[in-house]
Amino acid sequence: MTTSPDDDRLEQLVDLIVRLAAGDLSARLQPSEAADSVDAVITGINLLADELDHIYRTLEDRVAERTFALDQARVELERLALNDSLTGLANRTLLGDRIRQAMARADRGARPPSVLVLDLDEFKTINDGLGHSAGDQILVEVARRITGVVRETDTVARLGGDEFAILMPDAVEDDALRVAERALKELQSPLTVGERAVWAGASIGLCFGLRGQSADNLLRDADTAMYAAKANGRGNIQVFRPEMHHAARQRLQVASELGPAIANRELQLHYQPIVELDSGRMVGAEALVRWAHPERGLLLPREFMTVAEDSGHIIELGHWVLQEGISQLRDWLELISQPFQLHINLSPVEVRWPGLASFVRETLHERAVAPDRLALEISETGLMTGDVAGLEALTELRALGVGIEVDDF
Amino acid sequence: MSQPAESSEYESLTINDEGLLLLVWPRGAKITGPSARRAFDEVNRICGAVRRPMLVDMATTKSVAREARAVFGEPSAASRIALLGRSPVDRVIANFTLGVSTVPCPTKFFTKRDEAMAFLREGTGDHIS
Numbered sequence: 001m002t003t004s005p006d007d008d009r010l011e012q013l014v015d016l017i018v019r020l021a022a023g024d025l026s027a028r029l030q031p032s033e034a035a036d037s038v039d040a041v042i043t044g045i046n047l048l049a050d051e052l053d054h055i056y057r058t059l060e061d062r063v064a065e066r067t068f069a070l071d072q073a074r075v076e077l078e079r080l081a082l083n084d085s086l087t088g089l090a091n092r093t094l095l096g097d098r099i100r101q102a103m104a105r106a107d108r109g110a111r112p113p114s115v116l117v118l119d120l121d122e123f124k125t126i127n128d129g130l131g132h133s134a135g136d137q138i139l140v141e142v143a144r145r146i147t148g149v150v151r152e153t154d155t156v157a158r159l160g161g162d163e164f165a166i167l168m169p170d171a172v173e174d175d176a177l178r179v180a181e182r183a184l185k186e187l188q189s190p191l192t193v194g195e196r197a198v199w200a201g202a203s204i205g206l207c208f209g210l211r212g213q214s215a216d217n218l219l220r221d222a223d224t225a226m227y228a229a230k231a232n233g234r235g236n237i238q239v240f241r242p243e244m245h246h247a248a249r250q251r252l253q254v255a256s257e258l259g260p261a262i263a264n265r266e267l268q269l270h271y272q273p274i275v276e277l278d279s280g281r282m283v284g285a286e287a288l289v290r291w292a293h294p295e296r297g298l299l300l301p302r303e304f305m306t307v308a309e310d311s312g313h314i315i316e317l318g319h320w321v322l323q324e325g326i327s328q329l330r331d332w333l334e335l336i337s338q339p340f341q342l343h344i345n346l347s348p349v350e351v352r353w354p355g356l357a358s359f360v361r362e363t364l365h366e367r368a369v370a371p372d373r374l375a376l377e378i379s380e381t382g383l384m385t386g387d388v389a390g391l392e393a394l395t396e397l398r399a400l401g402v403g404i405e406v407d408d409f
Numbered sequence: 410m411s412q413p414a415e416s417s418e419y420e421s422l423t424i425n426d427e428g429l430l431l432l433v434w435p436r437g438a439k440i441t442g443p444s445a446r447r448a449f450d451e452v453n454r455i456c457g458a459v460r461r462p463m464l465v466d467m468a469t470t471k472s473v474a475r476e477a478r479a480v481f482g483e484p485s486a487a488s489r490i491a492l493l494g495r496s497p498v499d500r501v502i503a504n505f506t507l508g509v510s511t512v513p514c515p516t517k518f519f520t521k522r523d524e525a526m527a528f529l530r531e532g533t534g535d536h537i538s
Contacts, residue, residue, distance in 0.1 A: 031498055033437075035469060035495075035496035035497070035499070036498075037497045039496070039498045040500065040501045043472070043502060047502070047505045050474075050475050054475055
């Protein structure tokens with residue numbers, strides 16, 4: 001490779017290589033008309049620079065694409081970690097963070113936040129009767145309705161199952177109460193699943209935050225108030241009061257003592273005669289359950305039935321009442337010849353228990369009692385929820401000959 | 410020092426008596442992606458369904474853009490290709506085209522027309538109609 005003294009192409013080539021080495025991949029050198037070996041080297045370096053530039057750009061594009069995809073994945077992971085996948089609402093973790101932030105703002109002078117905890121009253125009925133898919137539809141609709149009654153600055157969260165919460169930062173008490181009332185009203189109107197209308201209802205606990213209170217305590221107190229609303233007959237709002245903790249502890253104690261109490265025969269049935277007004281004749285009796293508590297004395301159903309329903313002891317308790325009541329009925333029927341019917345109250349939870357009809361049939365059969373001697377009573381509210389399983393059980397019992405009566409409160 | 414983006418169109422495209430395609434680029438051509446595409450579209454058009462060996466006279470070509478090399482890598486009506494050049498620059502450009510792109514048919518660089526034609530005649534049996 002030789003060049004004449006006035007040919008500076010080799011120097012230009014060196015410059016080109018220096019520029020390329022410095023990262024200027026757009027640098028090129030025009031070959032001369034000689035098209036000799038020096039121009040061949042220049043052309044080759046131009047082509048190699050083309051390739052290098054292309055590879056570099058492709059690599060940069062790919063890095064940008066991957067970085068974007070990674071960012072998207074991080075955002076999605078964050079969303080999954082902090083949001084409920086079914087409803088898209090905040091989850092417990094995100095709610096906790098937001099409560100802590102609102103508390104921190106309250107420490108700097110803002111009003112403390114209020115927290116509402118909402119629990120659906122009839123969700124289990126809907127879920128058991130219409131299936132999980134219907135249950136999911138209900139939860140999504142409930143989420144939509146709750147979101148529709150809050151302020152823009154509030155956070156709606158699903159805590160799990162059928163329990164929701166609303167965080168209202170910087171809230172005055174009237175605003176919080178108004179939101180609670182609107183949420184209650186929204187959830188009292190029927191929800192549509194397919195072509196069926198169902199009522200979910202809700203019990204709401206409300207707690208006004210105090211400066212210095214921890215996020216966990218605020219949420220716990222709102223939850224306690226919600227349980228007080230449940231114990232107060234469901235479908236209502238309760239504002240937290242410190243004495244509710246005592247009631248909550250008592251409910252926990254009742255729940256832990258109830259199982260052993262049934263096994264230890266601490267429950268009793270009391271019978272209230274049913275008298276025909278015209279003749280003054282006794283035509284039956286109503287069985288009323290009592291708990292002879294070893295420390296607290298004789299407890300009325302209102303002191304343990306809600307806990308029994310919530311804790312699942314209601315089935316065991318209901319079985320005991322049916323067996324005990326029907327045994328007593330058989331003893332009475334041996335002594336009396338006149339028409340006589342025993343009335344036993346059923347909890348809505350018992351009604352929707354799938355084995356109810358067969359359990360009643362077997363108990364009557366074992367004790368040789370005719371089905372028409374038994375009347376089962378259920379409150380109207382227990383039948384208001386589009387409860388397919390419950391209605392089927394009642395239909396089966398009626399076909400068996402058992403009297404079915406609906407209490408109209 | 411940068412390469413100008415001006416483009417050269419092919420000079421002529423014919424089929425000779427032997428049925429071989431002859432594609433000629435002008436002296437000092439700068440072949441860009443679009444000009445390569447137009448040349449190959451015309452190759453495909455005049456061949457129809459018949460694949461033919463093709464002589465590409467690219468002597469004294471100044472440059473072949475990366476996009477043009479990608480076009481040369483696409484399957485076409487050419488059943489084999491002889492690249493005919495003269496200078497060391499032609500040789501570098503031709504071999505870069507062969508080395509960087511995956512050529513879809515037998516392709517070789519020649520500096521002698523006779524050898525190039527002989528290579529193409531070897532491929533007359535490649536005709537596919």
